[in-house]
Amino acid sequence: MVKLTDNYKIEKQAFEGSQIAVPEYSQNAIQLETENAPVWVHFGGGNLFRCFHAQIAQDLLNQGAMTSGVIVAETYDDEVINRVYQPFNNRILQVITKANGEFDKTLLASVAESYFFNPSNQADWDAMMAVFAKPSLQFATFSITEKGYNLWQTGGALLPMVVTDIKNGPVMPQNNMAGIASLLYHRFKNGAQPIAMVSTDNFSQNGDRLKKSILTIAKGWQAEGLVDTGFIDYLSDANRVSFPLSMIDRITPNPAENVAQTLQAAGFTDTEIVHTTKHTNIAPFGNTEETHYLVIEDAFPNGRPDLTKAGVYLVPRTTVNDVDEMKVTTCLNPLHTALAIMGCLLDYQSISSEMQNEDLVQLIKQIGYQEGLPVVKDPQIINPKQFIDEVVGVRLPNPFIPDTPQRIATDTSQKMAIRYGVTLQHYLDNPTLTPTELTFIPFTIAAWCRYLVGVDDNGNAFELSSDPMLGELQPQLVNLKLGTLFNVHSALKDILSNETIFGLDLYQIGLGDKIEGYFVKMMGNKGAIAKTLHELIEKEVN
Ligand SMILES: NC(=O)c1ccc[n+]([C@@H]2O[C@H](COP(=O)([O-])OP(=O)(O)OC[C@H]3O[C@@H](n4cnc5c(N)ncnc54)[C@H](O)[C@@H]3O)[C@@H](O)[C@H]2O)c1
Ligand SMILES: O=P(O)(O)OC[C@@H](O)[C@@H](O)[C@H](O)[C@H](O)CO
Incomplete structure (x- = not known):
């Protein structure tokens, strides 16, 4: 039997016996180097x-293209650090679940240190400040979910916590973005060394969103007289602090029980899946797919390791923007979100099993090929049609990717504008097109409203995935009863006109009535959702 913390240099054969590849470098050596010269x-x-x-970091370390490891900073969930990083010496077992059923297993030791960077933890706060004061630090990456960047309430006012943080200044603010701004202020005060701040979350112009949030806090501090203008100049100068755009793609489901069992059978013992009180589902191992893309704008003012040696594309800004819009607004995520919503409503527990349902396959093909592709720009480095072909034909049907509609339905309110709003805007901007000619995107929006009712197509109540706006959105819908008359406009008007959710007012662009109509049909008796979709496909496609 092997476990994560075993000495992989000495116990190499035991790891080989469990078919686990091990690092070619010494974790102790990279930990020491990271302490002296974090990158x-x-x-x-x-x-x-x-x-x-x-894994990218491990590939670079294995090749000698980088000599210090990654420092992980959690701003949100302390259990992630306390339960899956620290007890396992920051190691990870990566499991690639291939379409042929094989599992590729690799011990990753590329994380050198992990901290809970939060004002409730003074020691880790100070440690991160020390890291940000080091000239060697070249870049920070982020995967903190879409909501992690948000500073605003519906309606546009700043969140109360952010208002307080702005009043109080850079000393241990509560909000996550304010904490990052505070780290940058510390770097500014300690030599103002350059750095790249790279968002790798799933939304278009992700770097711009990060920059906007950081600058909003910093300018608030400046207005309060708490920081000087030099700090704003530092953050605004891309030669000193850059906020590159990126596109990231790798379907990485929550750790799955069947993968844990397979690992145990292969002699690996660290398989307990942790469900934290803040809803992170995480384990000493992670399961992911084989396909992956990471495309980053090549804007690193303090230098960078040669990330291309680990397969990262480094390209100009316009190319990243195009490739990201291609993936996030057209060719993958809108399809995923449609399957998430419909899967919860039709009581599916896996994405691959949804891909056995012809109507659901047709739904995502219509959203991707017919409604999205005509308005997406070809990014040149990846062909959009071939990308959808691979998503629909190979990736989503892979039964060994243990992905669930319930995972993808998390935070849907935060994703609507990105997944569908951008395409709707393209239809508005193009004089030869109009949003009212669309069918399957409005159907999916109606299905999301139907999802918010909290009752599936069999008439059973189900637990909605977590979403910061549920409290605001559900009250207008949860009391509706299937198969009864109700005033659809008063039920949906606040949601469909909410520009914070969709990026535009769906009534103003002529789609409100259509969405209300689909919603009414789906509020019929048991089976009405599947029937509405089937009839639409019969009418529009077949
Ligand atoms: N999992 C995927 O398939 C995938 C693929 C491409 C991109 N992404 C992007 O990565 C993000 C994270 O995905 P994941 O699979 O790591 O999710 P996860 O649930 O495993 O982890 C979420 C991480 O975000 C942190 N977080 C959650 N809410 C936060 C908040 N309000 N403020 C700050 N941090 C917060 C958590 O503590 C945790 O570290 C996604 O939201 C998406 O933008 C994910
Ligand atoms: O990660 P999210 O929450 O933005 O979206 C859910 C999934 O669509 C997403 O995680 C995909 O798996 C990913 O975008 C594939 O690269």
Whole structure:
């Protein structure tokens, strides 16, 4: 039997016996080097980081293209650090679940240190400040979910916590973005060395969003007389602090029980899956798919390791923007979100089993090929049609990717504008097109409203995935009863006109009535959702 903390240099054969590849470097050596000369910090040590960024770092360390490891900083969930990083010497077992059923297993030891960077933890706070004062630090990456960047309430006012943080200044603010701004202020005060701040979350112009949030806090501090203008100049100068755009793609489900069992059978013991009180599902191992893309704008003012040696594309800003819009707004995530919503409503427990349902396959093909592709720009480095072909034909149907509609349905309110709003805007901007000619995107928006009712297509109540806006959105819908008359406009008007959710007012662009109509049909008796979709496909496609 092997466990994560075993000495992989001495016990190499035992790891080989469990078919686990091990690092070619010494973790002790990289930990020492990281202490002296940190290069890479990652914020948000969740499953994507554990399966993707940590492997990139390992590839670079194995090749000698980098000599110090990654420092992981959690701003949000202390249990992630206390339960899956620290007890396992920051190591990870990466499991790639291939379409042929084989599992590729690799011990990753590329994380040198992990901290809970939060004002409730003075020691880790100070440690991160010391890291940000080091001239050697070249870049920080982020995978903190879409909501991790948000500073605003619906309606546009700053969140109360952010208002307080702005009044109180850079000393241990509560909000996550204010904490990052505070680290940058510390770097500014300690020599103002350059740095790249790289968001790798799933939304278009992710670097711009990070920059906007950081600058909003910093300018608030400046207005209060708490920081000087030099700090704003530092943050605004891309030669000193850059906020590159990125596109990241690797389907990385929450750790799955069946993968844990397979690992145990292969002689690996650290398989307990942790469900934290803050809803992170995480384990000493992570499961991910084989396909992966990471494309980053090549803007690193303090230098960088040769990330291309680990397969990262480093390209100009416009190319990243195009490739990201291609993936996040057209060719993958809108399809995923549609399957998430429909899967919860039709009581599916896996994405691959949804891909056995012809109507659901048709739904995502229509959203991708027919409604999205005509308005997406070809990014040149990845062909959009081939990308969708691979998503629909190979990736989503892979039964060994243990992905669930319930995971993907998390935080849907935060994703609507990105997944569908951008395409709707393209239809508005193009004089030869109009949003009212669309069918399956409005259907999916109606299905999301139907999802918020909290009752599935069999008439059974189900638990909605966590979402910061549920409290605001559900009250208008939870009292509706299937198969009864109700005033659809008063039920949906606040949601469909909410520009914070969709990026535009769906009534103003002529889609409100259509969405209300689909919603009414789906509020019929048992089976109405599947029937509405089937009839639409019969009418529009077949
Ligand atoms: N998992 C994937 O398939 C995948 C693929 C591409 C991109 N992404 C991007 O990565 C993000 C994270 O995915 P994951 O699989 O690591 O999720 P995860 O649930 O495993 O981890 C989420 C991470 O974000 C942190 N977090 C959650 N809410 C936060 C908040 N309000 N403020 C700060 N930090 C917060 C958590 O503590 C944790 O570190 C996604 O939201 C998406 O933007 C994920
Ligand atoms: O990660 P999210 O929450 O933005 O979206 C859920 C999934 O669509 C997403 O995680 C995909 O698996 C990923 O974007 C694939 O690269």
